[in-house]
Amino acid sequence: MAYRNRDWPGKLDILRQERGYQCEVEYNGHRCYTKGELEFAHIKPSGLSGRSRGQSRRYYDIKKNPECYKLMCKYHHNKFDREYWRNLQKETENETSRTSSESDEVCISE
Numbered sequence: 001m002a003y004r005n006r007d008w009p010g011k012l013d014i015l016r017q018e019r020g021y022q023c024e025v026e027y028n029g030h031r032c033y034t035k036g037e038l039e040f041a042h043i044k045p046s047g048l049s050g051r052s053r054g055q056s057r058r059y060y061d062i063k064k065n066p067e068c069y070k071l072m073c074k075y076h077h078n079k080f081d082r083e084y085w086r087n088l089q090k091e092t093e094n095e096t097s098r099t100s101s102e103s104d105e106v107c108i109s110e
């Protein structure tokens with residue numbers, strides 16, 4: 001299942017620019033200085049669930065719920081994702097009636 005990340009290079013790049021092109025993670029009292037490959041990490045549940053949704057949807061979701069995302073370097077994103085999704089899985093283990101499948105629907109108004 002490969003989403004073509006290159007479909008929306010410009011849009012997500014604009015969002016990166018708005019955030020100063022820098023990893024937003026703070027540790028030991030200072031901010032990560034990485035400015036290399038930055039990705040948007042899903043830090044709170046928003047309309048979108050799952051990591052690898054289409055780029056256009058993600059773009060609108062970030063626009064709509066900027067507080068649900070954080071710009072991270074690859075390293076921090078991977079680290080964060082591992083921990084975050086592991087915890088989330090634990091929390092939702094009890095209500096696993098949800099199908100983890102293609103329920104890709106998300107309401108995008110505006």
Ligand SMILES: [Zn+2]
Binds near residue numbers: 024025033034075
């Ligand atoms: Zn970082």
